[in-house]
Structure formats: C-alpha cells, structure tokens
Amino acid sequence: MNEASVPVAFDSMRRDDLPEVLAIESLSFSEPWTEEMFLYELSSEGISEVLVARADEGSGLRIAGFLCAWIVAGELQINNIAVHPGYRRRGVASQLLEEIIRRAKSMGAKAGYLEVRASNEAANALYQRYGFRQIGRRRNYYDHPREDAIIMGKKPL
Numbered sequence: 001m002n003e004a005s006v007p008v009a010f011d012s013m014r015r016d017d018l019p020e021v022l023a024i025e026s027l028s029f030s031e032p033w034t035e036e037m038f039l040y041e042l043s044s045e046g047i048s049e050v051l052v053a054r055a056d057e058g059s060g061l062r063i064a065g066f067l068c069a070w071i072v073a074g075e076l077q078i079n080n081i082a083v084h085p086g087y088r089r090r091g092v093a094s095q096l097l098e099e100i101i102r103r104a105k106s107m108g109a110k111a112g113y114l115e116v117r118a119s120n121e122a123a124n125a126l127y128q129r130y131g132f133r134q135i136g137r138r139r140n141y142y143d144h145p146r147e148d149a150i151i152m153g154k155k156p157l
Ligand SMILES: CC(C)(COP(=O)(O)OP(=O)(O)OC[C@H]1O[C@@H](n2cnc3c(N)ncnc32)[C@H](O)[C@@H]1OP(=O)(O)O)[C@@H](O)C(=O)NCCC(=O)NCCS
Pocket: 028, 029, 065, 080, 081, 082, 083, 084, 087, 088, 089, 090, 091, 092, 093, 094, 095, 115, 116, 117, 120, 121, 122, 123, 125, 126, 127, 129
C-alpha cells in the first residue's frame, strides 16, 4: 500500500449493505446493476462472493467499494467492482482484487477472467497491474454507450 492508500476491512456483503452498495453502483456505471441483481448474487451461496471494503470514517465504518465474483470450477470470474468516487485512487480496488485473488487461490482457483469496456482506462490499467491480459474482444457487447468488451484473463492466477 502506498501512503495515500486507505486501510479497509473486508466483509461479505449483507442485505443491509444494499443501500450503500447501490449508491456506489449508480455513481459508477451508465447501466447500474439493480437491487434484484445484487440479491441474486447474495442468494448464490457457494458460488458467488460479494466483498465489501469498509473504511473507518472516525464516526463509523462506511463502504468504500465492493467486488462481486464467482469462484467456480477452478476459476475466478470477476463480475463487478466499483469504488465510491470519494475513495478512488487510494488503493481500495487494489485491495479488493488482492483479497479476492487470495480467497480464490485458497479455494483452488487456477485462473481468473473478467470483461471490461474498451474505453475504461482506469479499470484496464488496474487489471493489467494485477497481471490480467487481453485474451479476446466482444464487438458491441455493451449499450449506453454501445461499445466493445475486452475479455481479460490471468493464468496462473
Ligand atoms: C476502476 C476503479 C474500480 C478503480 O478503483 P480505485 O480504488 O480508484 O483503484 P486503485 O486506487 O486501487 O488503483 C490501482 C491502480 O489502477 C490504475 N488506475 C486506477 N484508476 C485510474 C485512473 N482513473 N486512470 C488511470 N489508471 C488508474 C492505476 O494504475 C492505479 O495505481 P496508481 O494510483 O498507483 O497509479 C474505479 O475507478 C471505479 O469504481 N470506476 C467505476 C466503476 C468501474 O469502472 N469498474 C470496473 C468495471 S470493469
């Protein structure tokens, strides 16, 4: 962690974290996940891992960011990651990625995969820093705006 990094504590997301998570989600994406999508992840026990990173605000803990992934069949699939705009560039996503990779490896995962908008420079830079490399491209995969998805993989994890 560099000096600007915010120390965070990891937790599995609970239902009562939903308002904070949904607020970060809608501040972060043009097509945010809905409440139902998060609830589905929470109900997919044994496959889905939803991590929240809590930062100490002095007055209490606040969710700085979250990450949704599946760990299944020896693979880590990262499905969503976002950090509150007020906490960006302070190492929160890096810590979330390190934590999920650590957990996935301890559960036997040997490879990691994800999709990212081609124009998302922040996320592309983040993933490359953690050893993910482009392994494919899906044309016009996203809407609003219409855009290609870059498929990235990391093997070994
Ligand atoms: C992408 C995102 C999760 C990064 O979160 P973060 O906590 O700010 O990331 P970190 O502070 O851990 O950054 C780690 C590294 O990633 C890269 N990075 C992060 N944000 C960047 C930016 N805006 N521009 C360029 N590189 C960036 C840098 O290499 C950075 O290291 P550095 O700060 O020492 O230069 C955050 O910008 C976000 O929530 N964006 C909106 C949601 C989103 O796009 N999610 C990804 C979907 S695939």
